[in-house]
Amino acid sequence: MPKKGILERLSEGVVFGDGGYLLELEKRGYVQAGPFTPEVSISRPQALAELHREFMLAGAEVLQTLTYYASEAKLQTVGLGGKMEEINRAAVRIAREVAAEKTDGDGVLVAGNISNTWEYDPDDPSSADRVRKLFDDQLALQMEEGIDFIIGETYSWLGEALIAAECGKKAGLPVMITMAPDNNPNSLEGYSQAECARRLEAAGVDIVGLNCLRDPEHTLPLMEEVRAAVSCYVACQPVGYHSHDDRPNFVSTPNFPLALDPLQLPRAPFAEYAVRARDMGINYIGSCCGAVAIHTREMARALGKLPVEERQWRAADGKVRSGYELQHTDRGAEILAGAGQAPER
Ligand SMILES: [Zn+2]
Known part of the structure; x- marks a missing residue:
C-alpha cells in the first residue's frame, strides 16, 4: 500500500518532524564548523544514517534529506565543485533506506530539501535565474532518487523563498517553505513574517512557516502572526539553542560556531514547545539546529506520538x-x- 502523503497526514492532525543535522554531525566530528556543508552523505554515510535513525526512533514522522547547502554554488566555495550530484543522490538514498526500516503504522516520509544559497541578490536581476537553476538541479536529482515532498528552508530573502516555491511547485510535489527569523525578524526586504507567509501561500505553497535561528520561545510569537495570516498549513522548526532576548539569532552570538554547547537547551522546554505549538494550531511541528533525538523524543511524548510502551523494569x-x-x-x-x-x- 502506498504511504499516506504529507497533505493527507496534515489533514488528519499534527505531523511531527525531525531535528537538526549539520551542527550535531559537527559535534560528532564529521562536519567542518564554519562552512557546514553536507558532504557527510558521501564521506561518512553511516554517521548520517545513524542520526536519521535516532530521530526516527524518537518518533519523527518525516526525515529531511541532508541537502542543506548542497547547491553547486555553495559546494564550490569549499572545494567540492562537481560533487553536487553525488551528495544530493546519496543523501536521498540514505534517508530512504532508514525510512524503509519503519514498517509499522503509516511509515516515515522523506522530505527533499533545498535551502538559502547566498547567491540571491535583489539588486542583480540575473541572480534569480542563477538561484532558480541551483534549485532545479538539486530537485531534479532528489526527485529521481525518490522524495515524498519538498522542504525549502532557512530563507532570509522572501524573493529567494518565492523562487524555491516556484521550483518546488514545478517539480510537482507538495511544498513547504520556511523563512528564518533573524534578530530583526522581518525578511531582508523588510516584510513581516506574516506578510511573507501570505505571499508564499498566494504562490501556491502548501505549508508555510519558520525554521532555524531562534529558540522556541522566540519563535512562537512570530508563529502566532503567521498562523493568523494564512489559512494553509503552517510549520515551525526552531533551534535547540538558547536565544538571548536582545539577540535571539544564535548564529549572531559569539558562541557560534565553536562554543554552542553551553547554549543547548534541556529537553523539558521542547515538550512545552510542542504542546504550545499544537494548541496554537501549528500543523507541522519539528526542530532545527541543536535539537537532537532527546528533544524529539520529549516532544513526541508530549504530543502522544511515541507508540512504544515503557516496559516493566x-x-x-x-x-x-x-x-x-x-x-x-x-x-x-x-x-x-x-x-x-x-x-x-
Ligand atoms: Zn537550523
Whole structure:
C-alpha cells in the first residue's frame, strides 16, 4: 500500500518532524564548523544514517534529506565543485533506506530539501535565474532518487523563498517553505513574517512557516502572526539553542560556531514547545539546529506520538537495583533511612 502523503497526514492532525543535522554531525566530528556543508552523505554515510535513525526512533514522522547547502554554488566555495550530484543522490538514498526500516503504522516520509544559497541578490536581476537553476538541479536529482515532498528552508530573502516555491511547485510535489527569523525578524526586504507567509501561500505553497535561528520561545510569537495570516498549513522548526532576548539569532552570538554547547537547551522546554505549538494550531511541528533525538523524543511524548510502551523494569522481588530506585522509591527511602541518610526527594 502506498504511504499516506504529507497533505493527507496534515489533514488528519499534527505531523511531527525531525531535528537538526549539520551542527550535531559537527559535534560528532564529521562536519567542518564554519562552512557546514553536507558532504557527510558521501564521506561518512553511516554517521548520517545513524542520526536519521535516532530521530526516527524518537518518533519523527518525516526525515529531511541532508541537502542543506548542497547547491553547486555553495559546494564550490569549499572545494567540492562537481560533487553536487553525488551528495544530493546519496543523501536521498540514505534517508530512504532508514525510512524503509519503519514498517509499522503509516511509515516515515522523506522530505527533499533545498535551502538559502547566498547567491540571491535583489539588486542583480540575473541572480534569480542563477538561484532558480541551483534549485532545479538539486530537485531534479532528489526527485529521481525518490522524495515524498519538498522542504525549502532557512530563507532570509522572501524573493529567494518565492523562487524555491516556484521550483518546488514545478517539480510537482507538495511544498513547504520556511523563512528564518533573524534578530530583526522581518525578511531582508523588510516584510513581516506574516506578510511573507501570505505571499508564499498566494504562490501556491502548501505549508508555510519558520525554521532555524531562534529558540522556541522566540519563535512562537512570530508563529502566532503567521498562523493568523494564512489559512494553509503552517510549520515551525526552531533551534535547540538558547536565544538571548536582545539577540535571539544564535548564529549572531559569539558562541557560534565553536562554543554552542553551553547554549543547548534541556529537553523539558521542547515538550512545552510542542504542546504550545499544537494548541496554537501549528500543523507541522519539528526542530532545527541543536535539537537532537532527546528533544524529539520529549516532544513526541508530549504530543502522544511515541507508540512504544515503557516496559516493566523493576524486579518482582522488590529489591533495589539502581540509583533511581534508591533515591526515588519508598523501598529506597527505607534503605537510606536505615543507613542514616535522608533521600533526595
Ligand atoms: Zn537550523
